[in-house]
Amino acid sequence: MSEILFQASHLGKRYGGQEVVKDLSFSIAAGECLGVIGPNGAGKTTTIRMCLGLTVPDYGEVRALGLSMPGDALAIKAQLGVVSQFDTLDPDFTLAENLLVYGRYFGMKEAQIRERIPRLLEFAALAHKANVKPVELSGGMRRRLSLARALVNDPRLLLLDEPTTGLDPQARHLMWERLQVLLQQGKSILLTTHFMDEAERLCSRLIVLDHGRKIAEGRPRDLIQQHLEPDVVEAYGNGAMALMDSPVKSHAARVEVSGETVFFYTHRAKPLLDALAAHPMLRTLHRPANLEDLFLKLTGRQIREEG
């Protein structure tokens, strides 16, 4: 079994009357990417803040790299890399200066940081932008600069809070590729995300949070197998709603309606598709069950608009 780098045990936090994190435990092993997924207001950001010692939990403890929060917060942070949800880049500095100034916060010598800057910028695919200011960068470039900045102290463990939110597909794919490189180098990552394809692609293990509680934990494929039927058939178009009362339903283990679309979760896709063929007005989509189905099954389809 590989070394445990990070361990949160029985964490809890209450704001006002509301318990935003309840008895949450998880750990991160060396070389592992742990994903934390959950709807808005599930407690992801509070969890990250407790992991960083920025919010003191009401109960529970956080241990990292053999040290404990919040007492050893500075010693732990010296070995962490953090990309927060919102960029905190210095607008007055060039990219290279951003890295230099940030490295100094770790007590690094200027010569040592300067030696790393070209490699960090190259890693972020920003070598050609060393002397421009962040305001001239696209959203994806700014996120990659934030990632490069988090790597300035060569951390073993990275905490990434929604690193690809708001990026276009190209920028997101480049970010994923960079994160995969880091995992191959043996770094460990804690990643919160809204994107199920991101979680599926990068994370070796996932925890699903809802209303501050851990409601599922495991490897993405295992979780899907454990909670879902292997196939999904979506049907939409004229008369889709009428399917709810038709014998087609008998081929599905579970049926859900969202808007104008009917979702059939099934172990036997072939007879279901054959039965649907009798409704030529309908459009159908047959696909394997994925993490998004799991997420929606566990957390529901209602929109969460709080925090």
Next chain:
Amino acid sequence: MNHVLTIAPSIWRVPDLSLRWWPVFLRNLLVWRKLAIPSLVGNIAEPLMWLVAFGYGMGALVGSVRLGGVEVPYLLFLASGSICMSAMNAASFEALYSAFSRMHVQKTWDGIMNAPVNLDNIVLAEMLWAAFKALFTVTAILGVMLALNISHSPKLLAAWPVLLGVGITFSCIALIFNALAQGYDFFTYYFTLFLTPMMFLSGVFFPRDQLPGVLRTFSDWLPLTNAVELVRPMFMDEWPAQPARHALVLVAYTVGAFWLALALTRRRFRA
């Protein structure tokens, strides 16, 4: 379940300070170096206008002011008071508008706290940075005053570190309001309700003998009064009559204000 209960540390706990403030100070210095010349013009142009308009304009009308039995040329009286006001204003602007931009708008502090630098050291760095800006402004104005031959007292060398102290006092006080602010508008209240009245009550523009008794007693305890009482005699090549008393008042304001500012900033970031 074996819950480990945690007691949240008090916001009033002793400041946890170390040398980690230095890279934060250096960060501000590096930004400022890029903008130093325009900021210098802004910093010294306004106090010099006060000096020219009031000093030479009013000075011609007033002639001299009687201070402790000595006749002091109005220009010298005003210069020695207004330099304290400049230290106050420079420190306050930096610790309010600029610190607030870094703390709240750019989220620079949040970024720094993800590195091994705690909030206490960030607040200390901002405080010393604002004081440094005040010292820089004061030095430039002193240079102009020397060039204009307003005073060439050798005791100005001693006034210089005292003015740094004045900058420290006022940056600590300003950081209290920085910690409470929800937006820039809030600082207008601080300037119009606190600093402007203080300017008129602290003997910068006219001797405090002119004040009614109650106001005068009140003014005895204002930080700017104590700063002026320390600095003015040095412009006239004399030592202050009660240096320990004035210094002690300023130190009390500084320590109290820093502690309060830190507690309020901790509360702001605890959420």
